[in-house]
Amino acid sequence: MIEATLCFPLRDGETGADPATDADLATDDETGREVLLIEKRRGLGEGWYNGPGGKCEPGETPRECAIRETREEVGLEVRDLEKAGELRFLLDGEAHTFCHVYRTRSFEGEPTASEEAAPEWVPVDDVPYDRMWDDDRLWLPGVLEGKTVAGEFRFEGGTPLDEADFVDHEMAWDASLEGDQDEKRSY
């Protein structure tokens, strides 16, 4: 089974105004929180939106993997990752991928496109679920609200996973996730 990660950096929305020149307008135009998504340019889920992330390398913890993949894919240095989910993806009845999901409000740098990914800040209320994995609409809204989730998602129809049909799932919210010692923050 593949062990993989996803990381969702969050920030307060851009105002569309220059706060240095128009502080009042900046407050009025508050657009809400945004999440950094990528349009994946290669590999599993190519052409779809997702968080930065990827497969864990030997000897690497999932948290280290999420930090490395976010750096490699979009050039952002993420810190203080909070564990938000553990998702098990099954293909034709067999365990395929175990995915550790993180979120963070702490990062440095400007998202930059790479060969693997084109980054985009997207309002949390406007996530393009129709251009993502079918399971994402079930768990990502809660994760972006600050909940934790444990879930199992079953796909059928042969490899690769991103061409198989999503058939059913089980999910538990407010799940206590193994190995997460991080302090909870409010999102």
Ligand SMILES: Nc1[nH]c(=O)nc2c1ncn2[C@H]1C[C@H](O)[C@@H](COP(=O)(O)OP(=O)(O)OP(=O)(O)O)O1
């Ligand atoms: N059903 C699903 N829903 C979802 O949201 N993300 C999924 C998913 N199934 C797999 N993923 C994600 C998890 C992980 O971030 C990514 C794994 O894709 P890849 O195999 O392309 O890995 P990498 O991006 O590490 O590729 P390489 O760098 O080429 O090894 O796909």
